[in-house]
Amino acid sequence: xxxxxxxxxxxxxSVHEYGMATAAWDNQVDxxxxxxxxxxxxxxxxxxxxxxxxHVEVVGRNAANRSTAGGSDLSFNYKLQLPWELLQGxxxxxxxxxxxxxxxxxxxKYAVATWQYGKFRSTVGVGxxxxxxxxxxxxxxxxxxxxxxxxxxxxxxxxxxxxxxNTGVRISSPSGLLPAGWQVSTLLMLSAKEGVDSRDDWYGFxxxxxxxKEYERTLPSSQIRANSSSLKPRIIExxxxxxxxxxxxxxxxxxxxxxxxGNYASRLTGELAEYNFEKIRVQRQGQEWxxxxxxxxxxxxxxxxxxxxxxxxxxxxxxxxxxxxxxxxYRIPVFGLGGGVGAWHAFINGRGGLPDSVMVIxxxxxxxxxxxxxxxISSTLEEVKDYLAFRPTIMxxxxxxxxxxxxxxxxxxxxxxxxxxxxxxWQGAAFNVSRDWSVLETKDFTDDGIYGGVFKAxxxxxxxxxxxxxxxxxxxxxxxxxxSYGRFFAESDGASIEQRWDLGDGRNRFRVILTDFKDKHDxxxxxxxxxxxxxxxxxxxxxxxxxxxxxxxxxxxxYKIDFTQHIxxxxxxxxxxxxxxxxxxxxxxxxxxxxxxxGGRIAAMQITGTPSWRxxxxxxxxxxxxxxxxxxxxxxxxxxxxxxxxxNGDRLSPAYIRANQExxxxxxxxxxxxxD
Numbered sequence: 065x066x067x068x069x070x071x072x073x074x075x076x077x078s079v080h081e082y083g084m085a086t087a088a089w090d091n092q093v094d095x096x097x098x099x100x101x102x103x104x105x106x107x108x109x110x111x112x113x114x115x116x117x118x119h120v121e122v123v124g125r126n127a128a129n130r131s132t133a134g135g136s137d138l139s140f141n142y143k144l145q146l147p148w149e150l151l152q153g154x155x156x157x158x159x160x161x162x163x164x165x166x167x168x169x170x171x172x173k174y175a176v177a178t179w180q181y182g183k184f185r186s187t188v189g190v191g192x193x194x195x196x197x198x199x200x201x202x203x204x205x206x207x208x209x210x211x212x213x214x215x216x217x218x219x220x221x222x223x224x225x226x227x228x229x230n231t232g233v234r235i236s237s238p239s240g241l242l243p244a245g246w247q248v249s250t251l252l253m254l255s256a257k258e259g260v261d262s263r264d265d266w267y268g269f270x271x272x273x274x275x276x277k278e279y280e281r282t283l284p285s286s287q288i289r290a291n292s293s294s295l296k297p298r299i300i301e302x303x304x305x306x307x308x309x310x311x312x313x314x315x316x317x318x319x320x321x322x323x324x325x326g327n328y329a330s331r332l333t334g335e336l337a338e339y340n341f342e343k344i345r346v347q348r349q350g351q352e353w354x355x356x357x358x359x360x361x362x363x364x365x366x367x368x369x370x371x372x373x374x375x376x377x378x379x380x381x382x383x384x385x386x387x388x389x390x391x392x393x394y395r396i397p398v399f400g401l402g403g404g405v406g407a408w409h410a411f412i413n414g415r416g417g418l419p420d421s422v423m424v425i426x427x428x429x430x431x432x433x434x435x436x437x438x439x440x441i442s443s444t445l446e447e448v449k450d451y452l453a454f455r456p457t458i459m460x461x462x463x464x465x466x467x468x469x470x471x472x473x474x475x476x477x478x479x480x481x482x483x484x485x486x487x488x489x490w491q492g493a494a495f496n497v498s499r500d501w502s503v504l505e506t507k508d509f510t511d512d513g514i515y516g517g518v519f520k521a522x523x524x525x526x527x528x529x530x531x532x533x534x535x536x537x538x539x540x541x542x543x544x545x546x547x548s549y550g551r552f553f554a555e556s557d558g559a560s561i562e563q564r565w566d567l568g569d570g571r572n573r574f575r576v577i578l579t580d581f582k583d584k585h586d587x588x589x590x591x592x593x594x595x596x597x598x599x600x601x602x603x604x605x606x607x608x609x610x611x612x613x614x615x616x617x618x619x620x621x622x623y624k625i626d627f628t629q630h631i632x633x634x635x636x637x638x639x640x641x642x643x644x645x646x647x648x649x650x651x652x653x654x655x656x657x658x659x660x661x662x663g664g665r666i667a668a669m670q671i672t673g674t675p676s677w678r679x680x681x682x683x684x685x686x687x688x689x690x691x692x693x694x695x696x697x698x699x700x701x702x703x704x705x706x707x708x709x710x711x712n713g714d715r716l717s718p719a720y721i722r723a724n725q726e727x728x729x730x731x732x733x734x735x736x737x738x739x740d
C-alpha cells in the first residue's frame with residue numbers, strides 16, 4: 065500500500081517480474097492528505113508499476129485525499145534486487161520512495177532482506193525517512209514482517225512498519241484462471257493504530273498485466289547457428305521476362321527450367337497475396353529468388369510480416385535454393401533479408417538456430433530491370449500507373465493532453481480522436497492529412513474550471529492539424545531522406561528535412577531534422593529547429609538510448625535523453641532533458657492500439673489503429689512544487705515520418721531481429737502454416 069512490492073506497508077526483497085505491469089489502488093493515505101497528520105485517513109492512493117529490467121522495479125504513485133478534484137502528490141519509487149542469493153533462500157534489495165525533485169512528501173531510503181522457507185517468507189529491513197511531512201515516519205528505523213502463503217491464492221500477513229503493527233490477508237486469483245497471464249488480487253489490512261474517525265481497517269486492489277508474450281529467449285551471443293556447409297554458394301544468373309543471360313542452353317532443359325521457375329513464381333505471388341501483401345514482384349537470379357513486397361496487414365510490428373513471408377517462401381522453394389526478401393514502402397526498399405531456404409525453413413518451424421544471413425537496412429533494390437529498352441520503359445510506366453490508384457491508409461488513435469498529479473487535481477485531461485490519412489502518390493511520395501475531434505475534457509481545460517481554466521491553452525481543439533506532402537529518397541549506404549512541405553501541427557507552415565543514416569547492423573542510427581516553419585497567423589514567429597540525434601540499440605537487453613540535441617521546435621536549445629526498454633510490442637521510456645537551462649524528468653510508455661494483424665482493404669482503403677501510441681509525463685526539476693510541464697524540448701516530427709512511416713518505429717534492423725528472433729517463429733506459428 066506504499067507504492068512498492070511487499071507485504072502491506074512493508075517492502076520485501078522481491079520485485080515486479082520483468083515485463084510485468086501492475087495497477088493498484090488502496091484507500092490508505094497519511095501525512096498532508098490526512099485530516100490528522102499523524103494518523104492514517106481514508107483517501108485515494110494510485111500506483112502503477114513495472115518490472116522494467118530483471119531485478120529492477122519502478123513504480124509511479126499518486127496520492128490524494130477523499131476528493132480527486134483537489135491537489136495530489138505524484139512521486140516515483142524504485143527497488144533494486146541483488147541478482148544472486150548470498151545465502152540459500154535469502155534475497156536482498158535496496159530501494160527508495162519518492163526519489164528526485166525538490167518536493168518529497170514520502171522520501172524514504174531502505175534496505176531489506178527476505179528469507180524464503182517453505183510457505184513462510186520472513187522480511188527484515190532498515191530505513192531512513194527524509195520526507196518533508198515528518199509525521200508518521202513510516203519505515204524510519206527497523207521494520208519487518210512475515211507472510212504465510214497458505215495456497216497460491218491466499219496469504220496471511222503480519223508486519224511492523226515502524227509506525228504501527230498491522231495484520232492482513234491477500235487474496236489472489238488462482239494461476240491460470242484469467243487469460244494471457246493476468247491476475248487480480250485484493251488486500252485487507254487491520255491496523256493496531258487507529259486512524260482518523262477511529263478507523264483501523266484498510267483495503268486495496270491490484271491487477272497484474274504481462275506487457276509481452278513470454279518466449280524461451282536465446283541471447284544472440286549464445287544462439288545456435290546453422291552449419292555453414294549447408295548454405296549453398298550464391299549463384300547470380302539474371303533472369304527477366306523468361307530469358308536468361310547465361311548463354312545458350314538445350315531447348316528442352318531451358319523450357320523445363322523456365323517452366324519450373326514460372327510455377328514457383330506463380331505460387332509465391334499467389335500465396336503471399338493471400339496474406340494481403342501488396343506490390344509483389346518475384347525474380348529469379350540463378351539459384352536465388354528475389355521477392356519484393358509491401359506489407360499493409362501486420363501493422364503492430366513489421367517483424368510479423370517478415371516472418372510470414374519467410375514461412376511462405378521457404379515452404380514453396382527447393383531447400384537448396386536461396387531467397388532474398390525485399391520489404392518496401394511505396395517502392396522504397398527499407399529492409400532486405402536473405403539466406404538459404406533449408407536453414408530458414410528449419411528455423412522458422414522451430415528446428416534450428418537463426419541462420420547466418422544477409423540482413424540489410426535501407427538497402428539498394430536487388431530487383432534487376434530487363435536488358436531491353438522497351439522493358440525499362442514499360443516497367444517504369446507500369447510503376448507510375450500503379451501508384452496513381454487511390455488507396456489511402458486511415459489510422460485512428462486517441463490524442464490526449466493531460467496533467468497528472470498536479471495541485472489542481474489527480475488527473476486533468478483533454479481527449480480527442482485523431483484520424484491520420486496517408487495517400488501514396490508515386491514512388492516515395494505521399495500526402496498526409498490529419499484531423500482531430502474533441503471527445504472529452506475536464507473542467508480545468510475549459511473556462512468552467514474552478515481554477516479559471518488553468519490548462520485551457522493545452523486543450524486539444526477540433527480541426528485539421530497536418531496537411532503535408534512528402535517525398536522520400538533512398539540514397540544508398542543506409543542513407544534515407546524525407547522532404548516535407550505543408551502545414552504542421554495546425555499552426556506552422558513551411559518545409560522540413562529529415563535525414564537518417566543506419567550503419568551496419570542497425571545498432572547505430574544517426575538522424576538530422578531541419579525545419580523552416582512560420583506561424584500561420586504571424587510570419588514573424590518562426591519555429592526553426594536544428595536537431596541532430598544518435599540512437600544506440602543494446603541487442604542483449606533489447607533496449608536503446610536516443611540522444612537528441614540542438615534547437616527544438618519552439619527554438620529552445622538543449623538536449624533530450626530517452627532510454628527505451630522493449631518488452632514485446634510495449635516500450636517503456638525514462639526521459640531526461642534540459643531546455644534553456646531548466647532540467648526535466650519524465651516517464652512514459654508506447655503501446656500498440658491495433659490488432660497484430662488487420663484485415664485487407666475495404667473499397668481500396670486500409671483502416672487501422674496506431675501501432676505506436678505514446679504517453680508520457682514530465683516534471684521540471686529543482687523548483688519548489690515540481691510543476692508539470694507541457695512544451696519543452698519538442699522534436700518536430702509529424703505522424704508520417706521516416707521512423708514511423710518507413711522503418712517500423714526504429715524496429716527494423718538486423719540487431720533488433722536478432723534480439724527478437726523468437727517473435728519470427730511465433731508470428732509464423734500464429735498466422736502461417738508452421739510444420740508440426
